Amino acid sequence: MTAPALRTYPSAPRRDLVEDLHGHLVADPFRDLEDASSEPTEAWSAAQDDLYAQYREQLHATGAFATDVLTDRLRSLLGAGFVSPPAWRGERRFFSRRSGDQEHAVVVVAEGGTERVLLDPIVLDPAGTTTLDSWQPSKEGHLVAYQVSSGGTEESVLHVLDVATGELVDGPIDRARYSPVAWLPGGDAFYYVRRLPPETLPEDETQYHRRVWLHRLGTPATEDVEVFGAGLDHTSYYGVSVSRDGRWLIVSASAGTAPRTDVWIADLAASPAEAPWFVEVAVGLDAQTGAWVARDGRLYVHTDLDAPRGRLAVTDPTEPGVEHWTTLLAQDPTAVLEDVAFIDGGGDDTTPTQLLASWRRHAVSEVSVHDPRTGERRPQTVTLPGLGSISGLATRPDGGPEVWFSYTDHTTPTSVQRYDARTGLTTQWAAPPGLVADLPDVRAQQIEVTSADGTTVRAFVVARTDALDADGRPLAPAPTILYGYGGFQISLDPAFSATTLAWVEAGGVYVVANLRGGGEEGEDWHRAGMRAHKQNVFEDFHAVGEHLVAQGWTTPDRLACWGGSNGGLLVGAALTQRPDLFAAVVCSAPLLDMVRYQRFGLGVTWTEEYGDADDPTELGWLLGYSPYHRVVDGTAYPATLFTVFEGDTRVDPLHARKLAAALQAATSSDRPVLVRRERGVGHGGRALSRTIGLIVEQLQFVAERTGLAGSAA
Incomplete structure (x- = not known):
């Protein structure tokens, strides 16, 4: 694979703008790129499109990373498709399923x-740009x-169907x-969440002001x-x-x-x-609670x-306050409680006989069985197929001895x-609808790394078995992708990934880091990587990268x-704080200007995660790593590929525009800084073909920059 030389970048609209924000002199030379509709911004974006097209035209990908070969391989790896646990309504069950050749998952109803x-x-939109965001059957399933x-x-x-x-x-x-949608029995009405009409709100708040409403079928929503x-x-979200x-x-x-x-x-x-009398279960507490x-007939919390x-x-439920709670399952010292399910006789027999609890122990799932009255283990x-992750513990609304869950x-x-x-047995109830041909022989292992402040951070390393010795150590340094998230209490658990397997079978190593800010070790772990402590997340990431180099998995140029x-945001911080550690960066739908992030998209809802730039102290946190x-x-700077989506209403593409312009103006290397812009898609779900097209280009970029042998001409 041959890389084109890129030394001249499109000229960006630039001005000498420096603001005094709470005593901080903050430069913002590319402020004009915030306005996507302005003529200079559109001209710059179009020039970036042309530059990226030039890069693609000059990129001679061969072998495993030739476009047609990689596309076919990703389609094959994604050929297993997807099937969800059932949502039972009597003997009728509903589930999502995507076969290997379907652009989107469909909802299936089965009976007998x-x-x-x-x-x-x-069917709703043959162009494939419509996504099914959620669905909920009525209690009767009709x-x-x-x-x-x-x-x-x-x-x-x-809509209702x-x-x-x-x-x-x-x-x-x-x-x-x-x-969410919460049906009342009979299906004549449901509670749901809807924003207030935009004409009744300030222009910059139309994304917010949600309320819970009661809707009766057949009546206008205005009623x-x-x-x-x-x-x-x-900014409240409601369940x-x-x-x-x-x-x-x-x-x-x-x-x-x-x-x-x-x-x-x-x-x-x-x-x-229409006018429920609400009683507090848990209000005003520094805690997350579900009930x-x-x-x-008992209230579980x-x-x-x-x-x-x-x-x-x-x-x-008639005495729901905290003072009346009795702990049934106590906190585990090393595992996070994820979900629970009760088993009973079914039908009129509502007395629980078993309590199942799913836990995440260092990102790996396990399920335990307990006495439903005492919590005693x-x-x-519950035997799981391997060291992986499960989601959901689904039971029949009418009770019974069975529990369904996903595993990967x-x-x-x-x-x-x-x-x-x-019987106490766990069996496969529904296999993926398709087959994956010739899965590579790979090994996944969990490593421990010491971060800058002494905290132990874990990561999953996936590599080809023939690239490892008998103890699982690398035989030689290899091109390596380090992936992370580190925020919003989101856990990166073991999961099947076509991107990972396509990279690894070509000879690369793929690493998923479980950083502070995530949910792998509970709420303390999350809070150790948010607000004033956000830099911990980046230090964890750097520590994993340094460990991979020190232990011979890779080198900085790979x-x-x-x-x-x-x-x-994580990889944006990595490339600006440790440009020496990375050869390439893939930065997708990113947050990057942390001084102005809360002014755009859903940014104002994230101030509890990052900090409020309008607060002098918190602005200092943000400027420390923005x-x-x-x-x-x-x-x-490393070679960087920004991938942005014009329909993104969560994270505005302005972040990528501004940092791309800044890097292109500042970098002293000839490593490319590129922007891949895609229209008709947003931050979330997308059609299968668009997903594959994006992954192909991202993997080719990384392979070319790290010299993956599988991509060599």
Whole structure:
């Protein structure tokens, strides 16, 4: 693979702008690139498009990284497709599935031995730019509420479908982005979340001001009744659920992405559905809390209050306050409580006989069995297929002895497993709908690294087995991708990845770092990498990179880093703080100007994660690492590929524009700084073909810059 020389970059609109912000002199020379609609910005972006096209034209990818070969291989690796655990409604079950050749996952309804596709985004939009954001069957399973958005905007529009006929019976209801749907028994009404009309709001707040509403089918959304949310923080996100018997309504609220959740409960048997009488479960506490009323009529609370790794408490729903809670599952000293499920006799027999708990221990899942009344751990275990991760513990709403969950690991496509309490056995219930041909012989192992302040950080290393000795050590340094995220309590657990396997089978090493700021070790781990402590995340990442070099996995001229969204901020910090450590960077949909981030997209909802630039102290934190403000003229920066999406309403592409312009102006190396711009997609879901096209170009860029043997001419 031959790299074109790029020494001249398009001229960016630039001015000598320096602002005094709380005593900090802050330069912002590329401020004009914030306005995507301006003629100079569009001219610059078009020139960047031409530059990237020139790079692609001159790139002679051969072998495993030839475009057609890599495209076919990724399509093959993604050929397993996807299937979700079932959502049962009586004997009818609903699930998502994507076969290997489908552009989007579809929703399937099955009953007995027959099944049919209920919702297919391609049928809704053959162009493939419409995504299915969420769906929820009614309690009886005769209706499904679903939400779709177009062009990557994630601006969901809600509809209701009759399951038997496939006909639309309600909707559209707009402004339903990130809305749960909580059906009332009978399917005549549901609670949901919707923003206030934009004409009633300040122009810069139309993305916010959500409320919980009651909607009755067949009535206009303008007649929906607001039941909750007035007077709370305007950035609040809401959760809403109704118990199986329809008696209990539970609402949760969190201001932006703050790691605190307030919860209220209302008895719908004692108050009208249009005006529920809410009682506090956990309000005003520095904790995340989730609550539900189970089939046995008790209120269960999953919380990190006084338990950063999580605990399960129980109380009577008529006495829901913290003072009435009894801990059922105590905090584990080294594992994070993820989910629980109760097993009972089914039907009218609602007395629990088993309690299953799923845990994440250093990012690897396990499931334990407990006495449902005392929480005492029982000797039996739920066997998992390997050292991987599970998601969800799904039961029938009508109870019974079975629990379903998804399982995956670094070399195993996602399947659905079923645990049967009658036998104690775990078996595969649904295999991926497709097959993956010729999976490479690779080995995944977990390593431990010491960060700058002495903290132990873990990472998963995936490499070809024939590249390792008997002890799992590398036989020789190899081109390596270091991937990370480190924020918002998101855990990077073992998972099947076509990107990883395509890279590794060609001779590379792929590393996933479990950094502070994530959720791998609980809320304390998260808070050790947020706000004033954000630099810890970057130090962890650098430590993993240095360890890979020191232990012979790779060398700085063969090491690339890769991240998106908050992970784009991570690699933006890496390339500006440690340009000597990396040869290449893939920076996707990134946050990079941390002085002005909260003015755009959903930025204001993230101030609890990063800090508020309008606060003098917190501005100091942000300036300490803001990648855009750490660019230094004359520095030999790594080759960098920014990938941005014009429909992105979460992270504005202006971040990538501004840092790309700054790097192009400052770098002293001839390593390219490029922007790949894509229209018609956004921050979230996308069609399969677009996903493959993006991965192909990202992998080719990294392979060319790190000299992966599998890509050599």
